[in-house]
Amino acid sequence: MALAYIITEQRRTKIKQIKSSLVVLVKGAEQKYPNLPLKNYGIPLMVRRENRVQIVFPRLTQNGDVEYIYSWHDLKDVQAIAPISKTNDPKLTTIKELAPIIKEHWQIEPEMSALEQQYSKINNLANLVSTSDVYSVQIDTYDRALKEVEKLLSKAEQLQKIYVRLIREALIGVQVAEYNPDSLQVSQMAFDSQYQRLKQEYQTMKDVAHAYSQLLRESRSQEEEE
Known part of the structure; x- marks a missing residue:
């Protein structure tokens, strides 16, 4: 027992x-x-x-x-493997640095799918509002929201490409290092600054898109009350 x-x-x-x-x-x-x-x-x-x-x-x-x-x-x-474990193994060092980037990469696809659904919904509402005598004055709001979502989708696509490039370069680098250990630069991964910049821009644009989405919801609530 x-x-x-x-x-x-x-x-x-x-x-x-x-x-x-x-x-x-x-x-x-x-x-x-x-x-x-x-x-x-x-x-x-x-x-x-x-x-x-x-x-x-x-x-x-x-x-x-x-x-x-x-x-x-x-x-x-x-x-x-403990996160604080020290090692001279470049493969372990690489996977530790890649793991959080790979997990972020996995999140991009569902986020882009949700954005596409949001764009479709706003676009349908914009088309509907454009045919209305009462609500057509709000068409500019919907047009701005569509443009923001378009920019966000474009930024997400760019960020996705950066993720792939980062992962690819790291995987290539660790294989090259088997023949030339001096060539491995895991601690200074390629495109890191570009990745960080795009990641911040993407988050900022997500906040903007959320604000527009909230604005549209408030606008519809006011219409229903009237």
Whole structure:
């Protein structure tokens, strides 16, 4: 009974560590998937009750495109890596720096989809308002909102390209370093300043779009009250 309790607690502790880890080491990943630039290092996504862990491995295609491999592994084969652990392994250093960028990259697609839906809704309202004798005076408000969402979508597309370029350059760099270690510059990743600038611009424009959305809601509420 005591042994079963200890095993259960060890399992819970390990799962907790994996869930809180930015990156993990996966035994056998390199053998399962050839040409992994970061070898056995991956990003944990979720843990199932049957002791299965879903891991994401970034990889480059033969054409140089970035792709993500979503793979399930046994809990016993997955080892959490402490964020403060120091290492001279350039692959571990790279995955630690890439993990937050990759997670941000994953968020862009649903955000762009939501923006496209918002644009479609505002555009439909603008077309409807333009046919109204009462509400046509508000058409400028809708036109401005459409322009803001258009600019935000454009900025999101630019940011998405920057994410891909950052990830690609880091994955290429870590492979080049296997032949020329002096060429690796993980701590000064390419396009970092451009990425930070676009990220800030994108957030600012999201705030503007939210303000316009709030304005439209308030405008409709006032119309209903009248």
